[in-house]
Ligand code: SF4
Ligand code: SF4
């Protein structure tokens with residue numbers, strides 16, 4: 001890394017390119033290919049076809065639970081055959097997921113990138129931000145992503161297929177997903193911002209979708225990655241993270257000074273990255289493999305991003321000094337400070 005290019009900047013460039021490709025990419029690769037890629041993509045990116053909300057890997061799971069598994073169970077058919085499409089979807093997801101692991105979150109996902117942009121806007125506006133959420137709150141929020149995955153991606157669609165709940169609950173996660181609204185708006189399609197009054201169920205779901213999107217917009221200015229913390233894709237990643245080839249490793253004892261700078265830098269408030277001293281594998285369930293903890297660790301090679309055994313990026317005292325300085329300068333420059341200075345100068 002040079003003085004000008006640091007890991008965070010490189011990641012932002014990759015995220016920007018990924019955003020452009022995932023929102024407008026069908027113009028390059030064609031609708032059919034875009035459709036196939038987005039259906040297996042381990043990130044929330046549903047405007048890939050540029051025509052209407054398309055889908056990420058969570059929608060085939062919901063459809064298969066509803067139209068395939070639930071209905072086959074109802075009709076007394078062969079359950080293994082009914083599960084086959086879901087297993088194929090899972091297999092395709094895993095084939096992609098294994099290559100980048102949770103870095104699909106930190107480097108590729110359009111919604112993850114958008115929340116980082118919101119955070120930067122909050123910083124630049126000089127808003128009073130909460131850089132780290134209280135530990136108790138973080139721990140209480142963590143289970144929600146599993147509840148949303150199990151209930152909205154698998155449970156309710158299955159019950160809809162069995163006829164136990166209404167058909168509006170056939171794909172409930174997609175009905176409330178903020179990525180559907182964001183990426184379609186980015187593609188110039190406003191049709192996903194609506195209140196559906198065709199039934200009470202659809203009305204409630206569309207209301208939740210708009211509220212969730214609005215809350216994400218507002219909180220994103222003050223808190224880092226607010227939606228990621230409850231995202232079901234994060235839970236799905238967490239379940240398979242041990243097979244991914246990108247790894248985050250730590251040489252705790254005797255080299256880690258327990259300074260806590262890694263945890264402070266972490267946008268997901270993973271304090272375990274600082275306290276873990278025994279385990280070498282520190283890819284925790286909420287990690288997005290953004291690499292900020294490695295950038296802000298001042299001790300040589302204590303934290304490392306690796307591709308299997310190949311080091312990609314290591315903690316380094318000289319890099320840390322440069323990075324800290326650059327971060328300090330970046331944080332100082334905001335519109336509020338500029339405006340106060342101007343007023344002070346004018347007075
Ligand atoms: S956790 Fe965040 S970055 Fe990862 S898929 Fe969900 S929204 Fe995207
Ligand atoms: S633990 Fe490190 S790599 Fe993972 S999300 Fe936190 S800062 Fe990013």
Ligand code: SF4
Nearest residue numbers: 256257259260262297
């Ligand atoms: S920043 Fe590095 S030295 Fe400090 S607690 Fe984290 S891993 Fe240990």
